[in-house]
Amino acid sequence: MMTLRINGQSHVIDATPDMPLLWALRDLLGLTGTKFGCGIAQCGACTVHLDGNPVRSCVLPMAAVGNRDVTTIEAVGETAVGKKVQAAWVALEVPQCGYCQSGQIMSAAALLTRTPEPQDEDIDAAMSGNICRCGTYTRIRAAIKQAAKG
Amino acid sequence: MVDNPAYGVPELARRRFLGGGLLLAFAVVGASRKAHAAGEEPSLRAIQGATGASPHGGFDGFAPGGFIRIPPEGPITIIAPNVEMGQGIYTGEAMLICEELEAGLDQIHVVAAPPDEALYKQPILKSQATGGSTSIRGAWTPLRQAGAAARTMLIGAAAQQWKVPARECTAKRAVVTHRPSGRTLTYSALALAASHQPVPKDVQLKDPKDFTMIGKPLPRVDTPGKVDGSAIFGIDIRVPGMKVATVAACPTFGGKVAHVDDRATRRVPGVRDVVRLPNAVAVVGDHFWAAKQGLAALDITWDHGPNAMLDSAEIIRNLRDAHGTVQPVMARQTGDVDTALGKAAKKIGADYELPFLAHATMEPINTTVHVRADACEIWVGTQVPTMAQKLAADGTGLPLDKVVIHNQLLGGGFGRRLSADSIAQAVAIAKQVSYPVKIIWTREEDIQHDQYRPAYYDRISAGLDANGMPTAWVDHVGGASVLATYVPTGWPEGKLDPDAVEGAAKPPYDFANIHVDWVRADPPVPVLWWRGVGPTHNVFVVESFIDELAHAAAKDPVAYRLDLLRNNPRAAGALKMAAEKSGWGGALPAGSGRGVSLHDSFGSHVAMVIEIAVTETGEIKMKRIVAAIDCGLAINPDSVRAQLEGGIVFGLTAALYGEITFQNGRVMQSNFNNYRMLRMNETPPIEAYVVPSSESPGGVGETGTVSAAPALGNAIFAATGQRLRRYPFDRTQLHGAHAEGVVVSSRDAAQKTRVD
Ligand code: FES
Ligand code: FES
Numbered sequence: 035m036m037t038l039r040i041n042g043q044s045h046v047i048d049a050t051p052d053m054p055l056l057w058a059l060r061d062l063l064g065l066t067g068t069k070f071g072c073g074i075a076q077c078g079a080c081t082v083h084l085d086g087n088p089v090r091s092c093v094l095p096m097a098a099v100g101n102r103d104v105t106t107i108e109a110v111g112e113t114a115v116g117k118k119v120q121a122a123w124v125a126l127e128v129p130q131c132g133y134c135q136s137g138q139i140m141s142a143a144a145l146l147t148r149t150p151e152p153q154d155e156d157i158d159a160a161m162s163g164n165i166c167r168c169g170t171y172t173r174i175r176a177a178i179k180q181a182a183k184g
Numbered sequence: 185m186v187d188n189p190a191y192g193v194p195e196l197a198r199r200r201f202l203g204g205g206l207l208l209a210f211a212v213v214g215a216s217r218k219a220h221a222a223g224e225e226p227s228l229r230a231i232q233g234a235t236g237a238s239p240h241g242g243f244d245g246f247a248p249g250g251f252i253r254i255p256p257e258g259p260i261t262i263i264a265p266n267v268e269m270g271q272g273i274y275t276g277e278a279m280l281i282c283e284e285l286e287a288g289l290d291q292i293h294v295v296a297a298p299p300d301e302a303l304y305k306q307p308i309l310k311s312q313a314t315g316g317s318t319s320i321r322g323a324w325t326p327l328r329q330a331g332a333a334a335r336t337m338l339i340g341a342a343a344q345q346w347k348v349p350a351r352e353c354t355a356k357r358a359v360v361t362h363r364p365s366g367r368t369l370t371y372s373a374l375a376l377a378a379s380h381q382p383v384p385k386d387v388q389l390k391d392p393k394d395f396t397m398i399g400k401p402l403p404r405v406d407t408p409g410k411v412d413g414s415a416i417f418g419i420d421i422r423v424p425g426m427k428v429a430t431v432a433a434c435p436t437f438g439g440k441v442a443h444v445d446d447r448a449t450r451r452v453p454g455v456r457d458v459v460r461l462p463n464a465v466a467v468v469g470d471h472f473w474a475a476k477q478g479l480a481a482l483d484i485t486w487d488h489g490p491n492a493m494l495d496s497a498e499i500i501r502n503l504r505d506a507h508g509t510v511q512p513v514m515a516r517q518t519g520d521v522d523t524a525l526g527k528a529a530k531k532i533g534a535d536y537e538l539p540f541l542a543h544a545t546m547e548p549i550n551t552t553v554h555v556r557a558d559a560c561e562i563w564v565g566t567q568v569p570t571m572a573q574k575l576a577a578d579g580t581g582l583p584l585d586k587v588v589i590h591n592q593l594l595g596g597g598f599g600r601r602l603s604a605d606s607i608a609q610a611v612a613i614a615k616q617v618s619y620p621v622k623i624i625w626t627r628e629e630d631i632q633h634d635q636y637r638p639a640y641y642d643r644i645s646a647g648l649d650a651n652g653m654p655t656a657w658v659d660h661v662g663g664a665s666v667l668a669t670y671v672p673t674g675w676p677e678g679k680l681d682p683d684a685v686e687g688a689a690k691p692p693y694d695f696a697n698i699h700v701d702w703v704r705a706d707p708p709v710p711v712l713w714w715r716g717v718g719p720t721h722n723v724f725v726v727e728s729f730i731d732e733l734a735h736a737a738a739k740d741p742v743a744y745r746l747d748l749l750r751n752n753p754r755a756a757g758a759l760k761m762a763a764e765k766s767g768w769g770g771a772l773p774a775g776s777g778r779g780v781s782l783h784d785s786f787g788s789h790v791a792m793v794i795e796i797a798v799t800e801t802g803e804i805k806m807k808r809i810v811a812a813i814d815c816g817l818a819i820n821p822d823s824v825r826a827q828l829e830g831g832i833v834f835g836l837t838a839a840l841y842g843e844i845t846f847q848n849g850r851v852m853q854s855n856f857n858n859y860r861m862l863r864m865n866e867t868p869p870i871e872a873y874v875v876p877s878s879e880s881p882g883g884v885g886e887t888g889t890v891s892a893a894p895a896l897g898n899a900i901f902a903a904t905g906q907r908l909r910r911y912p913f914d915r916t917q918l919h920g921a922h923a924e925g926v927v928v929s930s931r932d933a934a935q936k937t938r939v940d
Contacts, residue, residue, distance in 0.1 A: 050453055053473045061428060061471035066420035067413020069595075070472070071546055072627045076856035079546065107413035120411045127403065127822055130830055131270030132410030133417060133546040133595030158865035165856060167546040167596050168270045169833025171867040173826070 036096055040065070041109035051097035055089075056080045058096055059106060067107035067136050071165070078164030081137040082106050088144040090163075107136035115181075116143045122181035130168035138164050142178050151182050246375040248334045248383075250303030251281055251327060254375045260285075260292045260358065265304040265312070265327075266319040267296055267567055268406060269597035270830070271885045272823035273319050275404040279819055280323055283397045284331030284390065286355040287371065294405050296591035299569040312570045315602050316717055317786035317883025320819055324881050325389075332387035334378075341377035342369045392817065392878060401822035406593070418565035418592040419550040419624060426552065426620040427456055429613060430475040432484065433464040433633050436849035437708060439489035441465060448481040458482070459616045466613045472624055491708050494849040496639070499707045500537060503641035503662050512660060512701035513678060515685040519697030521647075524656035528647025532736055536644065536725040537910035540844040541637035541714055542859060547595020548630050551610035554620035559586045560611065561620075565594035567601040575604050579611040598834070599713035603635050603669070631859050632851040636844055637714030638664040638707065642725045652737020653747065657695040659688050661722060662703040664711050677704075686718025687890065691726050692755040692784045693748035709846070715834050716889035719785040724911070727781040727894035732907060741780050741898065742768055755782060755789040758812045758875055762791035765873060766810035773797070776807070777902025781895035786883030788815040789875075792832065792891035794868075796899045802918030804840070804900065806868040813872070813887060816879035824884050828872035831888025837862040839893035839911045 036047050038055075040063065047058050059065040059082070071079030073092045080092040083105040110116030119142050122128075129135045138161070145152055145160035152160070157178055166174070245255035253261040262281055268274040274294040282289060297304040301312050307326070308318040335355050342360035343350040346367060353362050358371040371378075392398070409415035434440060444465055446458040454474025459466040467478035525531060552563040553576075560580045566572045569589050576587045594601055610623040625633070640663035647656035666683050668675035675681055682689075684702045691698075714720065734744035742763045749756040759782050763769075768778060776797040783790055792811040796804055811828050818824045841860035845852045853859040872888075893911050901907050904921040908914060 049471070049473070053471075057471050057473040060420075061473070064422055065413075066416070066422070069546075070419065070548060070624070072856050073476075074627075074855055074857065077546075077861075111412055123411045124403070124407050127407060127826060129270075129404075129407055129410035130272070130826060131546060131594060131596045132406065132415055135410050136413050139411060161864040162866075163863075165546070165861045165863065167544060167598075167834070167861060169830035169837075169862070169867075170826075171833065171862075171864045172829055172870045174864065 038096065038099055038104060039101065040104040041106055042103075047096065049096065052095045054092050055082065055094045055096055055099055055104065056091040059091065065106050065108055069133055069136055071134065071137070076165070077134070078137040078141060079134050081140040081164065083110070083140060083144060086144065086147055088141050107140060110140060110143050113143065115146050118181040118184060119143045119146065119177070122177040122184065126173050126177045126180060128170050128173040128177050130170055134164060134166045134168070138166065138174055142174070142181070146178065146181060152178060244376065246334070246338070246371075246378040248337060248378075249330055250297065250300070251330045252285065252334050254334075254371050254378070256372055256375045258372075260287055260371065262292050262294045263297050264294050265297050265306070265323065266314040267565070267569075267591060267594055267597070269314070269565070269567070269594035269601070271319070271827055272404050272820060273314070274406055275402065276320055276819045276823060277323050277327055278405060279397045279402060280327035281331040283395060284328045285335050287358040289397075289402055289405055291358050292405075297569070298591070299573040299589050301570050312568070313602065314567045314597070315599060315713060317886045320881045321787055321883055328389050329387055332389055333384050336384045336387060337378045337381035338371055338374050340381040341374045344381075345369065345377060398819055399817060399821070402820060404823065415593055417547050417595045418552070418563060419547055419595065421552045421563040421592065421622065423552060423554065423563070423620040426622055427468045427470060427617070428472045428475050429459070429466045429468040429621050429623045430472060430479050430626060431464050431466040431609065431613070431623060431629060432479055432482070433609075433629065434486050434488070435632065435851075436486070436488040436494065437491045437710065439463065439492070439849075440487045441484060442487040443485040445483035448483070449478040452478040452481055457617055459613050461609065461612050464609065466623065468617060468621055476626065488849055492849040494708060494846045496540065496845040496847070499709070499846070500639060500641060502707070503639060503705050504535070506662055506703045506705040507641070507643050507660055510703050510705060511678070512703045513680045514701050515661075515680055516689040516698060516700040518695070521656040521658050521697045521699040524697040525647040525658075528655055529650045530648040530652070530736065531645065532648065532732060533643070533645030534729060534732060534909055536642045536728065538640040538721050538724060539842065539910075539912065540639045540709065541838055541842045542631050542634040542844050542853070543598045543600035543714060544631060544859060544861070545594070545596030545598060545600050548627055549600070549606045549625040550623060551607050552620060552622040553610045553614035555580055555611065555614045558582075559588065561588045561590070562607065562611070563590045563592060564607055565592040565601060566604060566607065567594070567597050568604055572604040572607045575608040576611045579608055580615060598715040599717070600634065603712050605635065627856070628854040631844075631853050631855060634844075635669065635710040635712035637721075638666065638709070638711040640721045644725055644729045646729070646733055648733065648737060652733070652739060654695060654733055655697060657691070657698045659700045659726065660703055661685050661688050661700070662705060663721070664706045665704060666711050666713055668706065669710070669712055683713070683718040685722065687720070687722030687783060687785055688726060690784065692752050692782055692789070693730070693745070694751055695748075715831065716886045719783060719886070719890045720835070723781070723783045723785070723890045724893045724897070727783065728897050728907070728909065731779070731894075731898040731901065735901070740769070745780070745782055752784070754814045754877075754879075755784055755791075758782070758789045758814045759791040761812035761873055761875055762793050762810050765812065765871060766793035766795065766808070768793060775799070775903055777899045777904070779895045779897065779899025779902055781891045781898065783887075783890055785890055786886055787880075788813055788882035788884060788887055790828075790887045790891050792888075792895045794895045794899045796896070796903055798900065798903045798918050798921070800920055802915040802921070804896075804913070804915060804918070806836070806866065806896075808868050809870040811870070811872045811888060811891060812875055813884065814875035814877050815882040815884050815887075816877050817881050818874045819881060821874045824874050825872040827884045828888040829870045831886065832870055832892045833862050833867060835889035835892025836896060839896045839913060841912050843912050
């Protein structure tokens with residue numbers, strides 16, 4: 035049994051501590067917005083925030099979460115930055131299949147929290163861990179810049 | 185908005201199914217089949233069926249045919265005949281219907297069509313499937329007719345109620361207005377009455393100048409749910425009592441399970457069952473992690489079967505050797521290439537080679553299945569719902585109508601979900617357990633048990649006149665039949681698989697003498713369509729080689745192409761637009777270059793220019809991409825641009841990294857660490873332009889992928905003088921090769937241009 039703080043609420047989770055956070059979110063708590071893409075920290079589909087920092091939940095054992103705050107795509111819109119990012123994503127029609135976009139938005143929101151006016155190099159550094167098989171990268175870049183402005 | 189089709193307890197699902205739009209399409213089938221008359225438009229046929237004697241299967245509302253449901257309360261439901269896998273088809277098809285129905289995209293929600301060939305057969309593919317950039321081309325007329333017929337009936341119902349002539353009434357935003365009196369009735373209020381209106385025999389479609397939606401970059405209906413985590417993909421389905429499984433199939437094609445020791449697996453916390461199939465083993469757990477841990481703990485002995493020694497180098501050798509040993513199948517013969525070659529001032533030939541490719545959809549392969557004694561329920565994102573239903577019926581022994589498919593949003597398709605192999609496997613697993621089970625393939629399983637874009641080895645040559653213009657064009661395409669995958673008895677020997685030559689048989693150019701044939705060689709590897717289908721592999725060869733000819737003639741590659749496009753103004757228009765917007769011909773630093781490609785595919789004309797720089801060490805830096813498409817009337821120009829952008833990234837990924845290889849029968853790649861994807865830091869700015877046009881709509885989704893590899897290869901040549909005739913492009917050949925005009929000989933003799 036472990037207690038995790040997720041999206042502002044405490045959840046008691048009955049699973050082995052080596053279980054990656056991703057599967058607790060998806061399979062035990064039903065927070066399916068966070069996606070499985072590779073399981074080896076290569077694609078970023080599973081990105082969530084731990085105390086505001088982006089982490090790959092597919093390789094993060096629950097035991098390593100401790101008492102840090104977990105934020106997922108379902109709640110990132112409650113932050114000012116997350117809301118701006120989502121609005122820019124809608125305005126520029128970023129998603130195609132949409133499967134990678136939770137992770138993209140989580141990475142982008144973390145970037146803009148740290149670096150409110152990112153240059154292209156900042157965007158490359160923060161976003162290159164997130165694969166989009168549909169190839170929405172140019173719109174993601176534009177949406178990050180738009181979110182930074184607005 | 186997009187509705188996430190029914191999921192939940194089976195009872196609830198059934199109730200929603202009976203009460204909601206989804207099942208309704210089922211419910212009207214009986215009636216609609218009765219009413220079908222040969223030769224009628226499908227939409228009108230369907231309308232007649234739905235409005236026949238049947239009270240619409242329990243749906244209290246207006247259900248004209250397969251595509252529209254208007255309840256007395258709540259939003260209108262649009263049932264999209266094609267599946268949403270990122271291409272924006274839910275929005276595009278809803279726009280076609282709503283333009284004529286006179287409803288706003290904010291007044292509707294869109295659901296996936298259930299399997300029903302009678303209602304949702306794709307007219308070009310001739311089955312209920314989504315692929316080949318056919319959706320809009322097939323939907324263009326029937327969906328507008330469906331909207332117009334429904335609107336006519338709604339207006340008719342209002343006119344009857346008001347006792348006024350229908351011609352005095354107009355419809356807008358789901359409201360009918362009687363102009364002289366100003367009275368109004370909403371579509372909801374008219375839903376029941378409209379059901380009793382006569383089905384119009386004929387409908388008048390709008391003049392395009394009166395379109396208020398078609399041609400506008402309207403917001404996609406599925407975007408909001410894709411930015412807040414609420415969109416439900418197949419992998420997100422949760423059914424009460426459901427367990428989660430993951431699976432390992434025999435690592436060699438055609439191999440079997442010999443022995444399984446599952447003692448360690450059964451000790452893994454959360455593991456529930458180990459299920460054995462002839463060629464695979466699945467572990468079922470309370471959650472995916474338990475299943476995955478359990479699978480890792482299995483000790484499986486495989487009988488590797490007939491392909492245990494499969495090796496890609498050998499496959500490529502066999503493909504090459506087929507030229508000259510296998511009787512080619514004729515695809516195109518115009519003029520007399522032999523005579524033309526005899527008179528040619530110069531003859532040029534080259535061999536091109538393309539690798540096997542995996543699809544790697546972002547959403548890993550998954551299926552949720554509940555097999556009961558009397559029914560089978562499946563939640564999955566599939567491009568082929570009727571095929572999935574049929575395979576599940578075969579697998580369970582249940583009648584077709586006892587197999588319910590809840591089609592979901594697809595986290596990418598790219599052709600992978602044109603196969604229902606994983607669905608058949610999931611049913612075979614679910615049959616052995618008493619609870620609903622969600623089977624998820626790991627990424628490793630996805631890469632190693634894909635059905636692959638086959639490898640090709642093409643031999644191409646041309647004769648040039650004294651001006652360097654081609655007088656003869658000879659293209660021998662060498663590779664597998666992909667269509668054979670869909671023909672249980674195999675593709676007949678000696679019969680042309682049109683997909684193999686789709687982008688070769690009719691190049692955009694004027695060739696007075698052209699010969700195209702297909703040298704068939706099927707490797708013992710499961711093959712399938714991949715984004716761009718036939719044209720992706722053909723056009724790489726055609727567009728690289730026409731570039732070779734331009735350089736052999738010492739002419740500018742764009743001007744050379746334009747010279748050959750005098751009878752193809754649309755292709756010429758797209759090419760000119762891409763050239764102009766890209767600054768074609770402008771000066772570039774040493775080691776930089778621009779490459780161009782052009783093709784006519786899927787009813788569209790697409791040109792692309794890419795600008796690159798190649799470093800001393802052979803690294804390729806992509807600087808800028810410009811693409812122009814003439815796809816006829818663009819239903820939603822923003823979706824067209826998005827598809828071009830994404831399709832180009834998909835094609836560049838293959839050109840730079842994509843290659844599946846086999847050794848000792850096994851796929852050597854396994855995940856994104858060794859089957860690489862293009863990433864944000866590598867992707868240059870992409871500008872996509874839509875040529876204004878009022879021609880009938882062409883296909884779009886595949887086109888950017890087709891353009892990418894040849895444009896990049898041509899840019900590499902422009903930057904380095906090195907012609908790379910196989911991809912993924914081998915950057916070791918570009919070391920120190922970036923001095924302008926220096927031609928370094930190819931490493932592989934087979935890949936040298938033969939100039940006589
Ligand atoms: S699923 Fe975690 S990085 Fe890919
Ligand atoms: S939108 Fe499909 S993978 Fe990114």
